[in-house]
Amino acid sequence: MRSLISLILFFFISSGMAATEKLNFTIATTHPTTLPWAALLRDYFVPVSSKRIEAIYPNIELEWHQAYGTLYKWQDSLNGLKIGLSDIGWVGSLWESSRLPLQNITYDLPFITDDLSSLLSVMNDLHHDIPEMQDSWSDNDLKFLAATGTDTYHLVTNFPIRTLADLKGKKILAPGAASIWLEGTGATAVNGALTTYYTQLKTGVADGAVTILSGAYPFRLHEVAQHVTLVGIGAQFVGALAINLEVWNHLTQPVQDVFLEVARDYSRLSAEAANQRYVEALEALQNEGAILYTLPLVEKEKWMKSLPPLALNWVDRLEARNLPARLVLKKLMLGLKARGIRPVNSWGVDLLALDN
Template sequence: MTFTAVALMTLLALPFKAHAESVDVTVVAGHPPVFLWVKTMSETFIPAVDMALEGSGTEIDWTEAYGGTLAKVGGELEAMEDGLAQVGIVSSLFEPSLLSLQNITYVTPFGPSDVKLVLETVDAMTNEIPGMRKMWEDLDLEYLGGGFGLEDYLLMTKFPVKSLDDLKGRKINAPGAAVNWLKDTGAVGVSGNLTTYYNDIKSGVAEGVIVFPTAAAAAKLHEVAPYVTKVHFGAQYAGGIVAKKSWYDEQSPDVQAALQAGAHAFARSYEANLTLRVTKAFSDFEAGNAHVTEFPEDVRREWANKLPNLAQDWAAEQDAKGLEGTRVLEAYVTHLKDAGVHLPRDWSAK
């Protein structure tokens, strides 16, 4: 027998190892990894997807595009629409028209402070109410879950706040829809964002801000607004993990299931780490000699009931567009009540 024949027989006798199919996936997020939702995509979502695919014969070759490398903040949806990314974390907060139903928490202030409850509620509603999932699908997006949110909003000011009278005539920064939380309170809402708050307050453009603790601590807002009032505006749903639907539908059941598993793992990790960061934020406030106080519950109730019915106005606007605004509002309030949440105002009541 020739050497070549022996070598061939030896090769054929070796165990056959199938070559794994590789799927190229680009993940997009406009924020940099310093933000928890992006950090969790990289450190939890991707490894969880890879783990779920072990032994399936398929592996994913990931490209991570964060912090403006592929899309600016709020531009993730367009990047996916253009086929530049297959998976992304899209902020419904920045899409008040295209994803209006997903912004239900921002029109129902003074809700629960429990981020986990808020995210699980909106995720459940996305599965229960066809119109909510359809909003994602109309944008060629498959909602995977893994909702990410912002912890219980509070008030930071240059002056102590113990009653609504303390807000009269005061200029308060607030992000987007949260400006409406100041209506009819006597305060003057000034639109702003995390990049402007510090200088606005320092320069006198504003005298305070509605903000969430982890962002406030990172921006050192307590240096210019040392009165930290835990008003408990509530935790907010801000968006979730999505895949480009036309791409997702072409993937194998193994890949689809792995992406879903990754989103589930993301949600659990995000919630746990957010709790740790919130604790650290309040430690930073105290270390910086900020005055942290609880808002009286009766004044919180007074504030909630002084506002125009933001939720009903929003629902009517959605209904007029042929969307399920009223159904979403009623479902959200019902879910919260079923979970034992006591709301200072029933936003579903007309």
């Protein structure tokens, strides 16, 4: 671990046994700072953490090596942090259904809410309240710090969509766990990430994408797929800010506390930024010639009805692995309810008798 020597020095520094020293961290994401969860690491998490830690320990100076979208690719967000290529970083849980199964719950609950701020608040609470949520990370040598997510998903395609039937036979990019949203539509899901979509669309690998506008616009997807169909599949928990567990265990309690506090604020701010960027992206797409169309409610309802009972299937699948999926689902739905959210689609959750 590159930072280990500095971390060990930190114990001497904090005890007043050393002169001013540098504490080195590498922080990385798989995506560039055009996306809010990456930009806020640079603009908020890094400077605020440094300021607070240096106020506690005046004899140290934090030094950051920052790599946003350059150190490893989207498929390696978990492994890159796990093996120590970075010390702190963003992990995309949506591509890690097998290793972070409980974290992908929202992808099995499409069409529940577009309220990202409330959703992330609930997901942070779930990680605090349910030990198995934290265990998913520690089993991969990571420590969860705070939830991140995206604005609601829509369709960006190189063909017009007026009805659900227009998706039949088409190849649609759907990242990781989102592929299940296309079941029953007649479309074929193609894996990828925002960093690859432009090329995949331009070269004919896919005809469109289920994606977020706050990402579609800065990656210029409308240049190769000019039709934007507003669906509102829902805001999503897509990953988290995490820290390598070995690094975490070498930090003093005050430093751990700072990282947790700043990370929670970072989570809230990332949701606010995503919401603002969504509004800006929608306006920019209109101004730059994208063809916008809102999918009629009757077609949206057809889409929901075409899908299998995703939430119930998710519970059965994970409970068979001795994971508390029912509890996670219960607390998620009750948490949204407590925040005044009424899901657009309850996905038969009432059948689980969640209030019992």
